[in-house]
Amino acid sequence: MTETNKRDFLKFLAAGTVMSSAVFAPSLAFGQNPAHVVVIGGGTGGATAAKYLKMGDKTIRVTIIETNDVYQRCYGSNEVLTGHSTIEDLSISYDSLRDKYGVDFMFDTVTAVDSNSRQITLETGAKLSYDRLIVSPGISFTWTETDGYSEEIANSVMPHSWKAGEQTLLLKRQIDAMPDDGTMIIVPPPNPYRCPPGPYERASLLAEMFQKEKPQAKILVLDVKDGFAKDQPFMLGWNRLYDFQIPETKMDGMPDDVNIFDAPGMIEWVPGSDGGKVVAVDANAMTVTTQFGDTIHGDVINFIPPQKAAKLAFDMDLTEGNWCPINHLTMESTRHPNIHVIGDSCVADEMPKSGYSANTQAKVVAAQILHLLHDQEPEEPTWSNVCFSRVSSEYGVSVGGIYRLDHETGKIVSTQGSGGVSPLDASHQFNRLEALYQGAWMENFVTDSFG
Amino acid sequence: MRLGIREIAVLVCLLGPGVACSQSISGAMLGDTCAGCHGTQGAAVNVTIPPLAGMNAEQFVATMLAYRTGKQSGTIMNRVARAYSDEEINAMAEYFASFPTSTSK
Numbered sequence A: 001m002t003e004t005n006k007r008d009f010l011k012f013l014a015a016g017t018v019m020s021s022a023v024f025a026p027s028l029a030f031g032q033n034p035a036h037v038v039v040i041g042g043g044t045g046g047a048t049a050a051k052y053l054k055m056g057d058k059t060i061r062v063t064i065i066e067t068n069d070v071y072q073r074c075y076g077s078n079e080v081l082t083g084h085s086t087i088e089d090l091s092i093s094y095d096s097l098r099d100k101y102g103v104d105f106m107f108d109t110v111t112a113v114d115s116n117s118r119q120i121t122l123e124t125g126a127k128l129s130y131d132r133l134i135v136s137p138g139i140s141f142t143w144t145e146t147d148g149y150s151e152e153i154a155n156s157v158m159p160h161s162w163k164a165g166e167q168t169l170l171l172k173r174q175i176d177a178m179p180d181d182g183t184m185i186i187v188p189p190p191n192p193y194r195c196p197p198g199p200y201e202r203a204s205l206l207a208e209m210f211q212k213e214k215p216q217a218k219i220l221v222l223d224v225k226d227g228f229a230k231d232q233p234f235m236l237g238w239n240r241l242y243d244f245q246i247p248e249t250k251m252d253g254m255p256d257d258v259n260i261f262d263a264p265g266m267i268e269w270v271p272g273s274d275g276g277k278v279v280a281v282d283a284n285a286m287t288v289t290t291q292f293g294d295t296i297h298g299d300v301i302n303f304i305p306p307q308k309a310a311k312l313a314f315d316m317d318l319t320e321g322n323w324c325p326i327n328h329l330t331m332e333s334t335r336h337p338n339i340h341v342i343g344d345s346c347v348a349d350e351m352p353k354s355g356y357s358a359n360t361q362a363k364v365v366a367a368q369i370l371h372l373l374h375d376q377e378p379e380e381p382t383w384s385n386v387c388f389s390r391v392s393s394e395y396g397v398s399v400g401g402i403y404r405l406d407h408e409t410g411k412i413v414s415t416q417g418s419g420g421v422s423p424l425d426a427s428h429q430f431n432r433l434e435a436l437y438q439g440a441w442m443e444n445f446v447t448d449s450f451g
Numbered sequence B: 001m002r003l004g005i006r007e008i009a010v011l012v013c014l015l016g017p018g019v020a021c022s023q024s025i026s027g028a029m030l031g032d033t034c035a036g037c038h039g040t041q042g043a044a045v046n047v048t049i050p051p052l053a054g055m056n057a058e059q060f061v062a063t064m065l066a067y068r069t070g071k072q073s074g075t076i077m078n079r080v081a082r083a084y085s086d087e088e089i090n091a092m093a094e095y096f097a098s099f100p101t102s103t104s105k
């Protein structure tokens, strides 16, 4: 290790934890009042953090500040598009966190945080102070990178359906109204973004629905990327179920019995290197124009825009570039002491932006905050991510990763020799089970996160 | 003087708090990452994914080792089990064994 590396390492270990912030942050030993941890955002990350803080120490006060009094989960929202579930199924109440775990709630929107006085200002004008703050505000979108596209267009003509609720319903209405031989265009975002396999799971489940209801329909995926999460297991499933021709670049390791088609099936995927990047949209003509100059008409255009940390993260000066850098030992912001950032908004290195990631980041931050409040050292952390996607309602694929802290770089890294995607030589039964586990995961995951 | 990473960690531990001194991960820290699928403290509500709460520690260890070596094939569990050392599997086994089985709750 060089001298500079050594210094950086020491700095990383010390940065943002007790060394720098004990001076400002009262711990339990100092005060007579119970410590107060405030969580901004009662989504997947925030809810899990609040629950695990209370499970770890009932005596501390935990308050969630959240705009909406009901959470609409994104996981499972692709099934609302196909009619397999309803928008009501996506709603999660906060009753259990409040009644069973003793979490306090304020349904309001945070407008400002002063990290020196540790004071939060809410939209209604109310103020609130904290000993430690957890911020899990999700994502926001970049509207300006594509000609002709805007937030208004997304809310009226070309929904992204990448936050659940109105957007999900708008896209569903368009899909239902699409002509039987219509074309649906899906434009996945560039990396990094929330739920990397999400756009492809959406294409899969819609293909399953169209096979029954609109067998002449087409799904055209115009991608800026040349690959995506679980791309080979997805493509193998598409080949088996939807007559998808697997591109030459993705044939490596495919089983011998893959089908060869001379015409594209229901799903067509155009990678970035073949001109998949969309550079302009026309909401009146309902067309998209690719980097190679092709203008293509879609009856439904599901444009999923590029993503960045939530607006609040920018307002709080927690960002560098598009996301929030943190000390991964404690998940504490490297920009402001006593403020911990988790979930989609934070930089988590090799971890994908998923609900599962947000959930395990929440458990790490809860454990470390409890240590810090008790004047203890933070403990060695670990995180995981597991994601099941359905290629059809009876065919699942998965990806998993177990993550650790690399003490040399301070980064979150995947444990070598483990994790990864479903094998391509998996049996029929294996994929059947993964579809089944997806449903069980949903139930257990919602309960683990929201009580 | 050239110091290895371990020595630096020890040095930093002596210097003050705020530093994780040990590389070993607690059973709770490890086990809570399983909860997204297997339920909080292993108490799955949908038992299509097996609950781990109250599982006999020896049985837990044997199952994880069988997944890790490939002797038993699961779906995602072989990929997951390969991430863990014997020590970590033991720590998780003790953690889950310390809870009542979900049905007895």
Ligand SMILES: Cc1cc2nc3c(=O)[nH]c(=O)nc-3n(C[C@H](O)[C@H](O)[C@H](O)COP(=O)(O)OP(=O)(O)OC[C@H]3O[C@@H](n4cnc5c(N)ncnc54)[C@H](O)[C@@H]3O)c2cc1C
Binding pocket: A040, A041, A042, A043, A044, A045, A046, A065, A066, A067, A068, A071, A073, A074, A075, A076, A077, A078, A108, A109, A110, A111, A136, A137, A138, A139, A161, A162, A163, A194, A195, A198, A310, A312, A342, A343, A344, A345, A353, A354, A355, A356, A357, A358, A386, A387, A388
């Ligand atoms: C189609 C789709 C499918 C998905 N499927 C899966 C899946 O199968 N598995 C999986 O693991 N993940 C999945 N995800 C990803 C998952 O939904 C997100 O990664 C996860 O919700 C991130 O959690 P978070 O806490 O960072 O943000 P969120 O869950 O979005 O929560 C953020 C919360 O903060 C609140 N908030 C923001 N700003 C303020 C403010 N100023 N004041 C008060 N409150 C505020 C918001 O109202 C929101 O409730 C999917 C996503 C999509 C779009």
